[in-house]
Amino acid sequence: MSTPHRHPSEGRADRRAWAGLAVLALVPALLSLDLTVLFLALPSLSTDLAPSSVELLWIGDVYPFMLAGFLVTTGSLGDRFGRRRLLLVGAAVFGLASIAAAYSAGPGMLIVARAALGVAGAMMLPNTLALVSTMFTDPDQRGLAIGVWISCFMGGTAVGPVVGGLLLSRFWWGAVFLVGVPLMLVLLVVGPFTVPEHRNVRAPTVDLPSIALSLVAILSLAHGLKDLARIGPTTVNVLILSAGLVLGLVFVRRQLGSPAPLLDLRLFGNRTFTVGVLFMVFGSVVMAGTLLLSSQYLQLVLGLPPAQAGLWSVPSAGGLALASLLAPVIARRFRAGHVMAVGVGVAMVGFVVLAQVADGGDLVRLVVGLILVQTGIGACGPLGTDLVLGAVPSENAGAATALSQTGLELGGALGIAGLGTVASVVYRAAMESSPFPAARDTLPGALGSAAGLDPRPAGELVAQARAAFTAGLHVVASVGTGITALLVVGAVVLSRRPPRPGTESVGADRPPADTSARHDRAGVHPRS
Secondary structure, eight states: OOOOSOOTTTOOOOHHHHHHHHHHTHHHHHHHHHHHTTGGGHHHHHHHHOOOHHHHHHHHHHHHHHHHHHHHHHHHHHHHHOHHHHHHHHHHHHHHHHHHHHTOSSHHHHHHHHHHHHHHHHHHHHHHHHHHHHHOOSHHHHHHHHHHHHHHHHHHHHHHHHHHHHHHTTSOTTHHHHTHHHHHHHHHHHHHHHSOOOOOTTOOOOOHHHHHHHHHHHHHHHHHHHHHHHHOOOHHHHHHHHHHHHHHHHHHHHHHHOSSOSSOGGGGGSHHHHHHHHHHHHHHHHHHHHHHHHHHIIIIISOOOHHHHHHTTHHHHHHHHHHHHHHHHHTTTSOHHHHHHHHHHHHHHHHHHHTTOOTTOOHHHHHHHHHHHHHHHHHHHHHHHHHHHHTSOGGGHHHHHHHHHHHHHHHHHHIIIIIHHHHHHHHHHHTTTOSOHHHHHOHHHHHHHHTTSOHHHHHHHHHHHHHHHHHHHHHHHHHHHHHHHHHHHHHHHHHHSOOOTTTTGGGTTSOHHHHHHHHHHHTOOSOO
16 A cells, blocks of 8 residues: 655645645546536537437436446545556546547447546546545645645536537537547646545445445436436336335345445444535535526526527526635634534525526626535535545545445435426416417426517516526525535534544544544544
């Protein structure tokens, strides 16, 4: 097991470690960008490849499905076989799959290429963050490094539509997939010289049944949630969700009963770890649901083209990136729990602003609300991640990171499915009296129905549909207000209450000085 980059006397990272962080930061930026950059390319892609509706759904969904499904497995494999090794293998696969996706001759080839991109992304994502934890052993430096990583991850998601719009204005749809090829080449060439290898020499043998259980459970839950959001509850998606839950429970029982589990769920016995994961999951829920509805509001209510709508997301993305970088610095002076409480408090104010957005178009209030929401959530991202990584032994960082990242992915799916479904129910209730079936279903359906009407009834239908959609946004914003209020309470409790004796023993083999510093910065003291 290699030695982390640190000053021999102070335990602080050297310039080589910071260069390695710059290389590792390429991964979260690219993977999150790849989640959203495809959206604007779907119309031209559909014209060229002529996929069926089911194939088009899988082109969009198979990447996040595979990414979420393999995170736990690849995080644990990185602990065993080497995190840098798995990272570089993933980079090579990602580059080749990107080329295959860009030059796909048909829908089937594109679906397979997107699935390979998801698996390759899962090989890289948890291992980059685990390597960051290994390379930066000083608590303050590690907090800043994690802030850089989180800001790159969040920023990639926000700028995806902007990058896609710029590329599609000059090139064909396949260009959106080629963005990652030069970045992966940089990682493959520079990574071996700047990133240390690290693995757990005591890692157990690979548990293939647990891998299969985790993969099928997560894919079933992800697919069921997305299908539920798309068409509402049906026998099929309810059965898929039920199967995912049952298999998930079997997986949990197997892990708790195993002396060498694939994923050590006993980590949740550590309150600091649990609070960090919960912040990441629920932050992802409210963020995903809000971005889903706000992007539609910009295009369907305000009538902005996709590229322009993407540009209006830049201010809030900037606030998120800035907060992600500053929060670890501020946490050096104040307890992390207090900083997180202020962050979610700011997000709560943002949701209150979003709940006041007007029916007929309210760009300023929408943008201000999004800036507050993303800035507040952005402040919690790196601190929550640091709590997770600081609460476990370094040998288990890959598995812990995979667990937190899986929570993020599933939180995003739950935000889209759950909050998206809430907004759809509100819209359909408000449009129940409309004589146009398509208008009763979705706002795009209402706009399409209005296109064939005379100006006066068309204007009335559009106004009614936009008001119904905005009402759904208001309800989702109110739910976000409630969730962030609970997170404020959780952050305050984290800061004030000492852990029960023995609850922090999971990370007992971490060096004592490092553990004490982590808990003190979190506002949780090891003494009872």
